[in-house]
Amino acid sequence: MNHVLCGLATNEALPSELVDRLIAVADADIADGLASRADLSHEQAVDLATRVEESAVRLAYEGLLTAADVNPLTHPEVALALLDKRCGDLEWAWLLAEDPDAEHRAKLAACPDLPVDVREMLAADPDVRVVAELALWTTADLAARLARHPHAEVRRAVAANEATPPQVLAMLITGEGLPPAERCLVCDSEETPFTHDPHCPRPDCNLRSGASCTGSHESILHELADQALRNPATPVEAILRFADHPSALLRCQLAARPDLPPETAARLAGDPVPAVRAELAENPGIDDALIHVLAADRGHDVQRRLAHNPRVPLDVLSDLAAVTKIGSALLPRIASASPSEVEGLSRSSNPVVRMLLAERRDLPAEIRDVLVNDPDAKVVKSIARHPGFSEVQLRSMVERHGARVAAKVAANPETPPALLEDLTRHVPPVHKTLREVARHHNATGPALLACLTDRQARPLAARHPTLPTEAIIELLTDHDWPVAEAAAANPSLPPAVMAELVPELNRP
Structure with missing residues (x-):
C-alpha cells in the first residue's frame, strides 16, 4: 500500500488534473480514498470504476454512478447498490432474481420497492438465506x-x-x-x-456460535x-410470559420495553439477575414508585442505568450521584431540566451533581460563570468546553486546576491561538492536551510543532492546514505511515509537491 498516495487521494486541495493522474495509477486502497472526494466528477467516477472495479459499489452508493453506467449482467454488485439506493433500473430486478449467486439474490431481497413478481420469485427461492433476507x-x-x-x-x-x-x-x-x-x-x-462449537475450526461452517x-x-x-x-x-x-422465562437475555429484552405494564415491571424489579434489573432501571416507561425501589438497588449497574433514565426525579438523581459512579456524560434528565431546576442544580452541595449540570452546553451565562469558578476540578473540567468564555476565564481554569482541566480547555472551540500555544508548553506535557490542540481549528504553527512530540497527536497535527509547509513535506517520509498519510492529505501541501508525488501519465 502506498500510504502517501492514499492520503493524497483524500486531499481536498488536490487539483483535478492530479485526480486524473491518480485515477490512472489507482489500486483498491487509493480508489477508496478517491471515491470519497466531494469534487469527483461523473466522468472521473466512471474512469475510476473502470480502472478499479472494487470501487464501483462505493461510487454507486456515493451517487457518482448512474444506471446508464452499469451492466447488471457483468457488474451485479454495482447494480444491486443502485437498486438499494432506489437509483437503479427496476428491470434489473428480474435478471438478478435469477442470478446463480445466492448472495446476489439475498442482497436483491433487501432492496426496497421491488416489483411484486420479483418478491414472489424470491419468496420461493431454494436458498433459505434469500427468503430470510x-x-x-x-x-x-x-x-x-x-x-x-x-x-x-x-x-x-x-x-x-x-x-x-x-x-x-x-x-x-x-x-x-x-x-x-x-x-x-x-x-x-x-x-x-x-450443538455448534463456539470455536468451530471449520472454515466453511456458517452456523452461528452456540447454535x-x-x-x-x-x-x-x-x-x-x-x-x-x-x-x-x-x-x-x-410477551408478558417472558417475565418468568429461564433465559435472562429474554427477560432483559422484556425489561427494556417502554410499554411494560406496571405489574410486570414490578415482578422484573425482583429478578435475581442484576442485568435484568439494570435494563428495567433505564426504561422510560417505569413509574415513580418503581424508580424509588430501583434507586436503592445495589446490584451491578442498576443505579448507574437508573441515572440515565429520562424520567428519574432530580432528587433521586442527586442521591444516585452520591452513591454510584455515573460518569461525566450529559444525562437525559439533566438535559431536560427547566430553568428553575437548572438554578437549583447549580447550588447543589454535591460536586458530582454540579459536574453533571456543567455538561450542558446551553446554560445561561450567569450559571455558566458560577460553575467556571467552582472549587472542584471535576466541575470545571465539565464546564470547560462550554461556549462563551473569555480568554481570561479560560486561563483562570488552567491556573487554578492545571493539568486536570487543560485538555478540556484545549477542546473548547473558542480557545484562542495564544492560549493553545501556552497549553502545549505545560511541563510535564499533558498528552491529551496535545491531541486536542492538534485537532483545534485555532491551533498555530508553533503549537502544532509541539504536538508532533506526541505519538497519537502526530497524525492529527500532520493533517492540520496551519502546520508549517516545511514540516508537512518532511512528514511525507515519516516512518509512521498514519503520519505520512495524514501529511499527504494536508490541504496546505504545495501543488508542486503534490505533482511530484503522483506518477506521470503514460502518454502515447
Whole structure:
C-alpha cells in the first residue's frame, strides 16, 4: 500500500488534473480514498470504476454512478447498490432474481420497492438465506405469509421485521395458529442432536456460535423470541410470559420495553439477575414508585442505568450521584431540566451533581460563570468546553486546576491561538492536551510543532492546514505511515509537491 498516495487521494486541495493522474495509477486502497472526494466528477467516477472495479459499489452508493453506467449482467454488485439506493433500473430486478449467486439474490431481497413478481420469485427461492433476507425487509402482507414458512430461519427474520402485523408477531411467539417449524440451519446440515462449537475450526461452517438443535430447533426459536421482544410492533400482551422465562437475555429484552405494564415491571424489579434489573432501571416507561425501589438497588449497574433514565426525579438523581459512579456524560434528565431546576442544580452541595449540570452546553451565562469558578476540578473540567468564555476565564481554569482541566480547555472551540500555544508548553506535557490542540481549528504553527512530540497527536497535527509547509513535506517520509498519510492529505501541501508525488501519465 502506498500510504502517501492514499492520503493524497483524500486531499481536498488536490487539483483535478492530479485526480486524473491518480485515477490512472489507482489500486483498491487509493480508489477508496478517491471515491470519497466531494469534487469527483461523473466522468472521473466512471474512469475510476473502470480502472478499479472494487470501487464501483462505493461510487454507486456515493451517487457518482448512474444506471446508464452499469451492466447488471457483468457488474451485479454495482447494480444491486443502485437498486438499494432506489437509483437503479427496476428491470434489473428480474435478471438478478435469477442470478446463480445466492448472495446476489439475498442482497436483491433487501432492496426496497421491488416489483411484486420479483418478491414472489424470491419468496420461493431454494436458498433459505434469500427468503430470510426478504422476510426481514418485505411488506406486511408478504411477511404475514412468510410467517408460515416451514424454515425457522425465515420465521426469525419475520419476527424482526417491523412491518410484520402485530397479530402475526404474537402468533410467532406463542405458536398458536401456525404449523410448527420443520427445519433450521442446524438440522439442515448436521445430524441432531447437535450443538455448534463456539470455536468451530471449520472454515466453511456458517452456523452461528452456540447454535443447537435437538429436533425442536431450540436455539433459532430462542433467537426468534429475542427479535420479537425487540420489535416495537410486537403487542406487549404476547410477551408478558417472558417475565418468568429461564433465559435472562429474554427477560432483559422484556425489561427494556417502554410499554411494560406496571405489574410486570414490578415482578422484573425482583429478578435475581442484576442485568435484568439494570435494563428495567433505564426504561422510560417505569413509574415513580418503581424508580424509588430501583434507586436503592445495589446490584451491578442498576443505579448507574437508573441515572440515565429520562424520567428519574432530580432528587433521586442527586442521591444516585452520591452513591454510584455515573460518569461525566450529559444525562437525559439533566438535559431536560427547566430553568428553575437548572438554578437549583447549580447550588447543589454535591460536586458530582454540579459536574453533571456543567455538561450542558446551553446554560445561561450567569450559571455558566458560577460553575467556571467552582472549587472542584471535576466541575470545571465539565464546564470547560462550554461556549462563551473569555480568554481570561479560560486561563483562570488552567491556573487554578492545571493539568486536570487543560485538555478540556484545549477542546473548547473558542480557545484562542495564544492560549493553545501556552497549553502545549505545560511541563510535564499533558498528552491529551496535545491531541486536542492538534485537532483545534485555532491551533498555530508553533503549537502544532509541539504536538508532533506526541505519538497519537502526530497524525492529527500532520493533517492540520496551519502546520508549517516545511514540516508537512518532511512528514511525507515519516516512518509512521498514519503520519505520512495524514501529511499527504494536508490541504496546505504545495501543488508542486503534490505533482511530484503522483506518477506521470503514460502518454502515447
